[in-house]
Amino acid sequence: MRSSEDTTAAALTPLQTRVTREILALARREDLAIGDRLAESILAEKIGTSRTPVNVALHHLVTLGVVYHDANRGFFMAKPARDVTDVAAPFFEEPDDPLYLKIAEDRLAHRLPDVLSEADLMRQYEVSRSELRRVLSRMQEEGWLERQVGHGWQFMPIIDSVDAYEESYLFRAAIEPTGVMSPTFSANRVELEELRRRQRFIAESGYLSMNSVELFEANSEFHETIAKWSGNRFIAQSVRRMDRLRRLVEYRQARARKPRQEQALEHLAILDAIAQHDLLRAAALLRDHIEGARRAKVHAQEIFTPHA
Structure with a gap:
């Protein structure tokens, strides 16, 4: 009942x-x-x-x-x-739309071809065209699906393997610290204090009650805000896109993830350096932070093991 x-x-x-x-x-x-x-x-x-x-x-x-x-x-x-x-x-x-998650799961598990038609997807998932298009439009907006001529769709490169996951971290380690060192970098003081308050809460006790999806979103907010402060629209756009692509993997593994207090502590150290206008140190801490995450997550290759 x-x-x-x-x-x-x-x-x-x-x-x-x-x-x-x-x-x-x-x-x-x-x-x-x-x-x-x-x-x-x-x-x-x-x-x-x-x-x-x-x-x-x-x-x-x-x-x-x-x-x-x-x-x-x-x-x-x-x-x-x-x-x-x-x-x-x-x-x-269920951290997202079930149809969205199912298509993402099947793509990550290589059960869907690179190019497919709406008719095939409608039959496979037993959904209406309007429901399917709503999800496909979202995927297109997120940058991992592209409309073809007629009713066809093509998947774009996504993080669907350990190698791709590592490439994404190497890319982030290259551009995010560069954004901090940009001559146009300028931290918004109000946003900085808000980030500090949220990350401090996570470090002190929030990591015990917040689930993995919430922690991922807080992490995305941290990285995307710093990228925005760079004043470089291409860096900000690239970090947002990487987070959208990472979200597919992180949501797929949401129930298996354990909260990490140390991640919030590293975020706080980076924010402290920015607040002190020590951007060289902030960039170095940010690079170390991303590299540490790469070693911890990429080497856990079971992240791409298909679920039953």
């Missing part, structure tokens, strides 16, 4: 479910307290969606007791974000 909470969750569309999950993840990353405001416009901007699914997600969180709504003032946390682990857990059991 399903609980009322499961029934309510099932009524959400995939987009609304994703937005609800990202609101929970954001609240937990920022360690929000009782009474902290959740502004719809700011959430929509951070998540990259319109206010409509954000409003639905917030109302859903009201039914779960995480958020309360004041008709005149908006939405606020009804309990501390660090105390909503049980509520958040079901949203991270």
